[in-house]
Amino acid sequence: MYTYRMGWIGALLLLGACSMAPPRPHASAPTLAPRTQAQPMPAVAPAPVLPAAAPVAASPAPAATMAPVPAARPAHTAVTHRPAPKPAPANKAAATAVAAPAPATLQVSGHVDLAAARGQQVDAGEQSDTLVYFVADKGGSRARPGRYTVYTHNREFSPEALAVPLGSTVTFVNLDDVRHNVFSVTPGAAFDLGYQASGEKADHAFRRAGIVLVSCNVHHSMELDVLVVPSAYVVRVGADGNFTLTGLPAGPGTLHFWNPRAQPLSQKLILPASAAVRQRIVVTRPRLTTALHAVSTP
Incomplete structure (x- = not known):
């Protein structure tokens, strides 16, 4: 009986002690006591050496089919190449001269x-x-006018027909031993050089276009046709x-x-x-x- 009571009393004491003890923390967050001294890490056994496997030829991986990605470009991609502007002419007259086409x-x-x-x-x-x-x-x-010569020789003009540009001057030289008088009565182109002795000369400018008939007032058979070309x-x-x-x-x-x-x-x-x-x-x-x-x- 004594033993039974003593066991019952011990059990009660034990229950009282358990009710007074502080609650235990949750199992998922255990509280570790800090180490006061570095403890050596346990030695890890080396991994066993396995026999080398036979080499296997690696088959190339199939190329992945991917859609081409357009290259990124800046917002302004269009570039217009324009010729360099021509320098402006110095004045309006110069501009007209440059722009006018050749006739x-x-x-x-x-x-x-x-x-x-x-x-x-x-x-x-x-x-x-x-x-x-x-x-x-x-x-x-x-x-363009020029200067030309007609001779009176053997009572004739030499040459007997002459073509000259408009405005040209003709010199009449007397190579005969007799006098000559060179003149013309052609309308609009009449002239009279007077008498010329042997070796003398006289000039006349032809300023009318067309045919001018020249004669000698001394020798009526002498004739000269002058074509004046304008x-x-x-x-x-x-x-x-x-x-x-x-x-x-x-x-x-x-x-x-x-x-x-x-x-x-x-x-x-x-x-x-x-x-x-x-x-x-x-x-x-x-x-x-x-x-x-x-x-x-x-």
Whole structure:
């Protein structure tokens, strides 16, 4: 009985002690007491050495198919390349000179036929004594004047036919032992140089375009035909009768034909011409000594 009571009393004491003891912390957060002294880490046993495995050839991984990603570009991608601006001209006149296109130049080609009137004869190659010149209705280039000489010898003029540019001066030199009096009564181009003794000379400027007939007041048989050409567009016909005038201005004008043995002829023309020109000339005078000085390039 005594033993039983003592056991019961011990159990009660034990229960009282448990009820007075402080509560235990939660199991998920144990409280570790701080170490007061570094403790050595337990030795780790080395891993066992396994036998080397046989090499296995690695198969290449299949290439992943990926959609191309567009390259990123800046917001302003369009670049416009513009030529550097031309420097501004110094003044308005210079700007006009730069902007104005060069005037167009044209040409005319053709053929001249020489025919002989009754009692006359045309020699081979005589077409080369023919001049063709173009006079524009407006504008065009004028011929450059020059200085030329005509001699009076054996009571004749030498040459007997002369072609010179408008404004040219002709010097008449007397090579005979007799006096001569050179003059002209051509309307609009009349002149009189007076008497010239042997060895004397006199000048005259021809300032009217066209044919000027010159004579000697002492010897009425002496005659000189002077063709005064007002244009720089002049060409001498070839021995085959062909000719080409170049550098002509566009627009209307007149094409003139002159041979010292025939009357002068002309054709109206508008450039550019659509076809070649053909002209027939009938000679009515004997052949003359000729000097064609009017041929020039504009």
